[in-house]
Amino acid sequence: QxxxxxxxxxxxxxxxxxxxxxxxxxxxxxxxxxxxxxxxxPGKAPKLMIYDVSNRPxxxxxxxxxxxxxxxxxxxISGLQxxxxxxxxxxxxxxxxxxxxxxxxxxxxx
Amino acid sequence: xxxxxxxxxxxxxxxxxxxxxxxxxxxxxxSYAMHWVRQAPGKGLEYVSAISSNGGSTYYADSVxxxxxxxxxxxxxxxxxxxxxxxxxxxxxxxxVKDNYERAFDIWGQGTMVTVSS
Numbered sequence: 001q002x003x004x005x006x007x008x009x010x011x012x013x014x015x016x017x018x019x020x021x022x023x024x025x026x027x028x029x030x031x032x033x034x035x036x037x038x039x040x041x042p043g044k045a046p047k048l049m050i051y052d053v054s055n056r057p058x059x060x061x062x063x064x065x066x067x068x069x070x071x072x073x074x075x076x077i078s079g080l081q082x083x084x085x086x087x088x089x090x091x092x093x094x095x096x097x098x099x100x101x102x103x104x105x106x107x108x109x110x
Numbered sequence: 111x112x113x114x115x116x117x118x119x120x121x122x123x124x125x126x127x128x129x130x131x132x133x134x135x136x137x138x139x140x141s142y143a144m145h146w147v148r149q150a151p152g153k154g155l156e157y158v159s160a161i162s163s164n165g166g167s168t169y170y171a172d173s174v175x176x177x178x179x180x181x182x183x184x185x186x187x188x189x190x191x192x193x194x195x196x197x198x199x200x201x202x203x204x205x206x207v208k209d210n211y212e213r214a215f216d217i218w219g220q221g222t223m224v225t226v227s228s
Contacts, residue, residue: 001172003154036214038155045205045221046155051214089155093213098169099145104154 004029004090004102011108017078020105022090023071028100030071034093037066037075040104041086049088050075077107085109112136112217114206119222126196126226132189132206132219140164140184143209146191148202149221158204159191174200196226 005023012018022029022037029035035053038046048057050066053073063078073092077084090102118130130146146158159180160169168180179192189206203221210216 001157032213034213038215040155045218046215047218048210048214048216051210051212051216055212057210057216087154091155091157091215098160098171099157099213101147101155101157 001094001096001098001100004092004100006088006090006102006105008103009106009108011110012077012080013110014080014082016080017076018080018107019077020075020088020090020107022073022075022092022102024073024092024100025071027096028092028094029068029073031095032093033068035066035068035073036091037064038089038091039084039086040089046089080109082109112208114208114217114219116204116206116219116222119204119224121225121227122196123228124197124226127192127194128196128224130191130193130204130206130222130224132191134187134189134206134208137208137217139182139187142211144182144189145207145209145215146180146189147205147207147215147218148200148224149205150199150202153202156202160209161189193224196224198226200224201226 037050040046054066177195206219207215208217
């Protein structure tokens, strides 16, 4: 149950697009289409942004999109806005019937 | 309004025990699997445990297996986490989380802080 690998930080200017990667193994990200992404602002509970690799829950902006290739999933945020500045975590279901999170990525909007 | 409210956190000595509770409202609690996820101060999210909708199946991260027990009372719309043999590394905010039928976590509680220290 090793944590998924995410970059520690990414940054972008308002209006730009950024992509956060999430690398696992064939026992988690590569083996299932159960990858989800969470946004967490300081002092707040996480919020579900993407589930099943690329599905958005109702109410989540279509500026957020997800994809997967092999053992790596990605979250793309287009048209960056100041309120997107937060920590982002990926998660995947695993062959051990538990879940695993990534280490988290701090997004800075310049 | 769909809501999860955790309680039971606090300060406990190493080796001690604590039981967390999570009261659910605004949805049919008995229809959904539920989870516990924790976050150590200044650190990332860590998966802890899951329980099926009827309580018949439970799952644990290796880091808590044999020490923590997840359970639920569907008649009371309440989820529990019994924690024993607590260690300093168990210090964290513990979140109660609802499953969305798609192995993702769509509703989170506000969290309850557990501090393991002498």
